[in-house]
Structure formats: structure tokens, C-alpha cells
Amino acid sequence: MPHSVSGNSSPSREVEDDVLPDAPPAETSNDTAQGETDGERAEDVKAGVQLQDLFNDDEDDEFPASGAPDNKKGNSPMQEATITPIPVQKVDTEVMLAFYQRLFPFRYIFQWLNHGIIPSRDFGNREFALTLQNEAYLRYQSYPTADLFRKDILKMNPSRFEIGPVYSTNPRDRKTLRGGQMKPLSKELVFDIDLTDYDDIRTCCTKANICGKCWAFVTMSIKVVDTALREDFGFEHIMWVYSGRRGAHAWVCDPRARNLPDDRRRAIAGYLELVRGGSQSGKRVNLKRPLHPHIARSLEILKPYFAQTTLIDQETFCSSEQADRLLALLPDKTLNDALRKKWDSAPDRPSTSKWADIDALAKTGKSSTLNTTALREAKQDIVLEYTYPRLDAEVSKKMIHLLKSPFVIHPGTGRVCVPIDGRKVEEFDPLSVPTVFDLLSEIDAYDAQHPAGNNSNATDIPEGDGSTQLDSDAKGGRRIQDYEKTSLKPYIDYFRSFIAGLTKEERVGKRERDDAPKTGGDPMEF
Template sequence: MPHSVASEDSPASHKDDEVLPDAPNAAEKNGDDVAEKATAGVKLEDMFNDEDDDDDEFPTSSTPVETKTQPTDAPGPPPVQVDTETMLAFYHRLFPFRYLFQWLNHGIVPSPDFGNREFALTLQNDAYLRYQSYSTADLFRKDILKMNPARFEIGPVYNRNPRDRKTLGAGQLKPLAKELVFDIDLTDYDDIRTCCTKANICEKCWAFVTMAIKVVDAALRQDFGFEHILWVYSGRRGAHAWVCDPRARNLPDDRRRAVANYLDLVRGGTQSGKRVNLKRPLHPHMNRSLEILKPYFAQTTLVDQDTFEGSEQAQRLLSLLPDKGLNESLRKKWESAPDRSSTNKWADIDALAKTRNSSTLNPAELRHAKQDIVLEYTYPRLDSEVSKKMIHLLKSPFVIHPGTGRVCVPIDMRSVDQFDPLSVPNVTQLLSEIDSWDAEHPRNGTTEGPDAEGSVPNDSDARGSRKLQDYEKTSLKPYIDYFRSFIAGLLKEERNGKRERNDDVPEVKTESMEF
């Protein structure tokens, strides 16, 4: 094959379609255990200033839909088989090692931020290697090319080199910093999505991920003041957030747990009664989330998923309403029209409530119940355990998902509504794009380097003065370009922060000494 690359120490074959968890168990094969007990939690009141909010009237189902049209519920293409040779070619020609180094190193000159960072490699034969570390980008790239892992994950920065853990005394290796991370997985929506189940996804149910990203991103920026948030497609059915601000990276576990709890709303199973129980007046975060989510409820829940069309979910909807008389009237109406759509059933709630002369029907309680229902069916369902501990490992951006062959690419928040997971390039496609480009441009030659080496970023590169990097010949280019711009913003703050810290140091005046 034109894109093949000779392998060093080629490992054994692997199960191409195996779905590995995004966060492996903390225990290594040799039995080392790095789990630490979480410290006591902090009060959220100490972290936020609550403001009085206005509990506006909840709009009807005629709320204008602001989301894009969802044209299909097809589960997407079949899994792509990624063999070891193809995986090695991807690492050799396309993986952005230099940029990943600069992202985690928080600068261009190697530092302990990268050198003491843990990496965990899943090899092609399913062997799992933890506590790997690298002092430079070149050593990192060399080891990945030698090991040719199916994937690798990123852990915390330790106080010592994690490779030395066996020579250190008990409790001497301690995590110091790590990005605050969040995990959204569509399998957590299986009880309310009707188009797909398990690992399958489509544009209709991907809307749940889109709305979750918007709500979480808004909270992290507006309520916590974080700025450098990298969203990454997981490669199959979810998304990850990496909050990279220095303040976020240095949060201890109790504060991470407090942030995760702040964003945790939908609790319990469908058989446990109400899963959303909010006090009034609503917290500003909930008011803002409702404004984001109401259009999605009108389109995704009522139309695309038609969630309440079936009898089980219709009964679930009735159980969440506060007035028994209204519930009985709705039940009779829906039983007489078993094919009634979710949109019509939702509209029936207000229509029948207006015709009833019931002393028990409280309009405010009904409005609040409807708000809680919208949140139960649209609010982010996060795997909060991922966020609560610094030692948690999370899959690296730009690795290949072994079950789909797709690259775990960044998601640009400026166009999050247009992000289509089914159009994300897979590794075979990318290597073919390089071959096609080279065939069409024989005079331009090809780039020997596998990744975009050099400082971050230089958008003024003259295309006529240098050979193109291989990634620039492919549909991976916009994703790496976005990653470069994200890193540039992060490094700028790192430089400014160091400058401000140096400016804060009082000037030390030296006086002559006489002997």
C-alpha cells in the first residue's frame, strides 16, 4: 500500500471492534493502586453568589425551533477495521505530536508539566501500560511509534516522574495538577432516545450531546470564569471537555467534586419517581439552562424522538404532573387516540388545564412541573465520576477509536450546531486523501515529518515556501488548525500569568557593603 510504514517491534494483532472504556480502572496489571480517598466536600454557597431570579412563564410547545433540521435516523456506516499497519501509518504521518506536547506542556520549552505527566497506553494485544512519561515531544513520538498503541490516555501531572514510582517510598508519588474533565455519553440517554441504542448514533440523538455541550460550556464560562475549554469528540458516541485554565488544572479533588455536583441534576432511574426536583426561585444556572434547552425539547424530544408517543413514556409524563384530576383527563384523551404525537400530548396539558375548574390545580405548580420535565429530558447527563478525581485517565484527543476508525477530533464551539460525528474522517479515509493529493501534485513532493513541527501557531506560513505537512492534504486539517489556535490562546495566558506573577514580586534593593 502507498501509505504503509515499516513497523518497529510490531505488536500482536488486536480486536478491531472492541469498545474500550474511556476511563480504565486505576489498577495496573502489576497491582499498583493509585486511587486516593477524596477529601471532604466544600459548600457550593462558598463558591457562588446566588442571585434572585425571575421565574418567567414557561412557553408552549410552539416555541420557535432554533436547531438544524435532522434529516435521518440511519445509524451510520459500519465499523472500520483498523489494522496495525494502518494505525502506525496514522501515527507516523498525521498525529500532531508537537501540538499535543505544547498543549500539555503549557509552553514550548520542556517542563515538568509534560515530563511528569502520566500516559497510559493500550497496546494492540490489549496489554495496558500505565505510568508512562516523556521529557520531550520527540521521545513521546518515538515511543508511540515503537509501541504503536491502539489508543492512549492522559492522566495527571505528578510531583515526581511517574516512571520512578517503584523506587519511591509509599505515598511519595502524588498528583499535582490535571485538566478538569467532563464526559458525555449517549448511552446515558437510552431511556429517552428512540432512534438508536447502545453504541449506535445518528444526527437526531447527537442533538442530546450538542445541547449538553452548550449547557456545560455556558456554566463553566459564566459561573466559574473558565475560558480555555477544549471539547473533543470521543470517536463514537460522546464528547469530552478539557478545562485547561491554570486555576482549573490546580483544583483539588474536593473542589472538582463540588463542580461536578453543581452540574449534576438528573438523578436516579426512571422507576425512582421524579428525577429532577428543583427549589423555586430557580438558580440563575437553571434559568439559563432552560433557555438553552427549551428549543431542543420542542424539536428533539417532541418531534425527532417523539418520546411520549408510546404508552410507557406517556404514563411517565403523567406521573410527573402535579394534579390528579388533570392527569386522569389526559389519560382518557390519550387512550382514545393511541397514535397521538408527543407534540400534541404536550400541548394537551395546557389546553385541558385551561378548561378545568379545579380548586386543586395550581398554575404555578403546573408551570414548575413542566420546567422540571424539560430538564429531565434534555439536561446534560454527565458521568460525574470522571470529573471528581485528579487521577482519572481520559482518552487523548486525536487518537483513533478502535471501533469506528474515526479520529477523536476537537469540536469548535463556534459551530457546535453544525458538528456531525458521522462525517468525522476515519483513518483509512485520511491516508487515502494523502495518496490522492500526492498523485495530483507530483511536483510539490510530500512532507517527511509526520506532524506539524514547530512553534504554535504560525498562520502566516507561505504555502509556496515550504512543503505541506501531510495533515494539510486531508480533511483533518481544520481540526488540527482549530487545535493550534486553541493552544495559542492557552499559551498566551500562560505567558501573561507568569509575567503578572513576576510583577507581583517586590523589588529587592541591594545596598553596597563596606568592609
């Protein structure tokens, strides 16, 4: 019999020459601060200081003083979001079991990891690690088929589970093997972005809390990393997944990525690493010129985010501590002293004004030692230090690293770890991701409105399909899976389309390998 949701779904149960713009017109900032900024700019104009004329060459627009670039796409809905900490909702064992029985997409997880519908070593020798409800941690679990995978998860009812590599032998047999006989063969190239790594520069939230303003750091990181993986390494099948609370994971699923040895994984992680050292370790970005094409391209992506997120949403340089940090990153002592004097006289000066002050005071010529090229490059480095992705590189360097599975429930928030559509990354709102309580309530509501589907037309489906109850579609007799009754549907539909594209490439690649003459070339070269 299908697991009844009624009564169990209530949340009440425990359960090289870039234009680096200043901030856009501060429509979302404090009116007083904006009025002060406009007045000070007017005084600068009267004094003959045209900030946009700082550099008397073709790079005059390097650091314009007025507003930010046109945002043709408009502000993301997340940029306007208020600070809303994610509530803690304990997920009890009954609710978790109902989720696995009715909503978890076992069949699609199997197809994703198996790279086809016929069971293969890609799935059978894959390691799963289960965290049980009592916090016990079971590693080296493996399943030959999707049905056995589903049966074991329903039996163990873990609070979550993680995915590891494909081994040369079945991971369950490791105790019977001699040392070195069980070796990792393949695994998706993975990346991890966590907002706690931004705690030294985000002012709205700390630790596990997030809001729309600081989620922008994840958005900009996804755009930079995804672009580099596609354009610089040629990867195509990249799936981003919300971690359930304060971050995102990338799964690079191309066959070439899955077969990368650890030394090449380390090389890619190093290629993407830029912000080094702790928050108190001095300058964390110190680049040689001319800029590497990847860095120059990333700078173009990140400039609007620096203008909006750093200068307006976060007001990063408003505090005296962060203002001192900013001064420490500038190259000229005389300029720094003049800026410090100006800012000390106006403690509440907004970040947009402080950023504009750098160019304004440089233009006055008070510093005879100022090198305008060095200043421009320092400002580029500052933009990157405050916006460039901060990745947990250790996650990416080793094939044996485990990573939380998509579609599991985050035990602290009750939210589903859903895929993020890379084509709409700026529209993704982590605070709108459904919780397990929402989903089970949506099934109850749907079933109440379609009682016929719960009687003669209700049926159990083969195990492994990720649901225990289907309803009849009045239009064509098609059976409706439980996830289709809920707000989880667009996420699973996106996952299915991702799997379809990956599976298609697997089939084409297999035919090409079967037809190609044998050569001694290195298939790992890229």
C-alpha cells in the same frame, strides 16, 4: 523512508418565569399526525379553549399551545439527518502505524500539555496510559520530550492512549519511591458526555449507535456546560473533543482549573449535576423555587431543544410507557386521569399533541384541585429532566482519572477524536468526522496529483512534528505537512489556535506571578 500509504489505506482491509414552548410546526414529522394535531386544535378553539390563556396574569405565554419559538439560527443540519449507525471498521496495525507516522500531531499535543515549547515538568511528569494492539494496558508512561513521546508511540503502536495527571515525580519511577512520595499535582478539569446515558429517553438509537437526531442531546449538553463553566466559574480555555463514537469530552485547561484539588472538582461536578437517579427511580428533577440563575439560564438554552428533539425528533411521549412516565411527573391526579383517558382513546397521538393537552385540559377547569403554579413548575422540571446534561460525574471528581487523548483513533469506528469548535457546536456532525482510512486515502490522492512533491521536493521532518513527509508549496516554497493534504486540517488548525491562546495566557500569568509581591492568599479561590 516515509511509510507508504498506497495499499494500506483501503477500508476493505481489517482495520423564574420562562416561556416553555411546545414543538415547532412539525414539518419533519408524519403528515397524518400533523393533520390530526391541527384538527384537534381547531376543535379546542370551537369549544372556547384558548390554550395560551391558561394563566390569567402576566405569564400567559408560559406554555403556548401553538408552535415553537422562532429559530433564528435555523435548524442544525444534524436535526435533519437520517438514522445512520456508525459502522464498525477494524483498524489493523499497519493502518494505525501509518496514522501515527504521518498524521498524528505529536508536536501540538506536546505544546498543549507542556504549556510552552521548552520541555517542562508539566509534560515530563505527565502520565500516559497506552492500550496496545493485544489489549495490554500500560500505565504510568512518561516522556521528557516530544521526540521521545513520538518515538515510543511509534514503537508501541497502541490502539489508543489516555492522558492522566502531572505528578510530583516521574511516574516511571513510582516503584522506587516510598508510599506517598508520588502525588498528583495538576490535571485539566474534564467532563464526559455519553449518549448511552440517554437510552431511556432517546428512541432512534440504542447503545453505541448514534444518529443526527440523538446527537442533539450532546449538542445541548455542550452548550449548557460550556456556558456554565465560562459564566459561573470564569474559565476560558475549554476544548471539547469528539469521543470517536457516541459522546464528547471537555478539557478545561485554564491554570486555575488544572490546579484544582479533588474536593473542588467534586464541588463543580455537583454544581452541574441535576438529573439524579435511574430511569425507574421516579422524579429525577425536583427543584426549589425560585430557580438558581444557572438553572434558569439552562432552561432558556434547552427550551428549543425540548420542542424539537423531545417532542418531534424523538417522539418521546408517543409510547404508552413514556406517556405514563409523563403523567407521573404532573402534580394533579384529576388532571392526570383526564389526560390518561384522552390518550388511551388515541394510542397513536403524537408527543406534540400530548404536551399541548396538558394545558388544554387544565384550562377546562375540570380539576378543582389544580394549582397552576405547581403545574408550571412541574413542566419546567420535565423539560430539564428530558434535556439537561447527563454527565458522568465520576470522571470529573478526581485528578487521577484518565481520559482518552484528542486525535487518537477510536478502534471501533476508525474515526479520529477531533476537537469540536465550541463556536460552531450546532454544525458539528459526528458522522462526517474522517476515519483513518479516509485520511490515508486522501494523502494518496493528493500525492498522485502532486508527483513533484513526492520526488526531489520530498523530505523527512524532525521527529515530533506529527508527519514523516512534507511537500513543497509552489507559492512560497513552504513545506506542506501530510495533515494539510487531508480533511483533518481544519481540526488541527483549530487545535493550534486553541494552544496559541492557552500559551499566551501562560506567558502573561508567569510574568504577573514573577512581578507580584508574595502574599498569603489562596491562589485557588474563585
